[in-house]
Amino acid sequence: MKENEKISSAVIRRLPRYRRYLEDLLKKNVDRISSNGLSELMGYTASQIRQDLNNFGGFGQQGYGYNIKELYLQMGIILGLDREYKVIIVGSGNLGQAIANYTHYYKEGFKVCAMFDVNPRLIGLVINDIEVMDYQNIVEFMKNNKVDLGIICTNKESAQDVADKISEGGVSGIWNFAPMDLQVKDSVSLENVHLSDSLHALTYHVRHK
């Protein structure tokens, strides 16, 4: 990848999708694909695809197309998937448990090492061999354990406090499911899954179809 160059956030959004399609092609034992072939599958124009992949040095060979396995592996490295991430989940209700299971079965280097909640009915519950801990103990936990990513599945009211504590505790990234916009320091990456925003975009389209 061309280091120090700023990749636009629109391109970054598309990368995981490229990787999904490459994974499907690999599973079907396809070796190579042209930008036109990818275009037909993915709906982007061939020229956009060439431009997107060019950001990373250009994996294609004119007339031969892209080597899928190589491109898939490189894409994984670019996306930071060639390492393990130690993950904690804060908020262990239905959504937190679903995300814990998702991350558990996902098996792509994401290792849930602790879950937290404030609810006494959830504290002590065991999800995939991980016991839900009392949120009161999170600062201490983070002093004694290296954590890379924090997943916030709490309500809106608690989310900023969680973000502050886990940022202070040293996470590099936060995956936020609480329906609000968090303030985090520059050294922490933040990615939101705003379910209600997504549902409302759907109802917008249904209304205006």
Added chain:
Amino acid sequence: MKENEKISSAVIRRLPRYRRYLEDLLKKNVDRISSNGLSELMGYTASQIRQDLNNFGGFGQQGYGYNIKELYLQMGIILGLDREYKVIIVGSGNLGQAIANYTHYYKEGFKVCAMFDVNPRLIGLVINDIEVMDYQNIVEFMKNNKVDLGIICTNKESAQDVADKISEGGVSGIWNFAPMDLQVKDSVSLENVHLSDSLHALTYHVRHK
């Protein structure tokens, strides 16, 4: 709203976020806010905010700012939230159950009226008074019941079959959590929550910080 005018998808993406902030302001008993005030809260420029809200006829009064309650209500109508949606959930594992609970507590006109699965261990389970039904019965269920939205929480392999059956059965919109891109007919609106894409965007940022 100016009918028949095409609102850009970037604006549509921002609308639910406006509504969230307006809701917070209402809860704090704030009556009016200027585009500059919204800009400070939301991080968009005041000029972008005026432009966005102008798409819907312009709710602001020069020098007085926006009437928050009125704008919030109008935004709800624009987003199609002034009606009830009958919803089914297909795939009743952890994620389906979490979404069922989310939608249940969400109380904004989304009424889960059935859940389905193929797994005998899940069929018969009761989630918020809704019994999980055998997916084999979905076509018949949809013949006898008007359903507005379908939520797909199955694996990748089953998702397209589900989308076909529920589209045929008459849903107007699909909220898809399966990690794949579905093909749906033009009359059906589709909104995806691609969790893995979101997680990979996060690891991209962590890697390149």
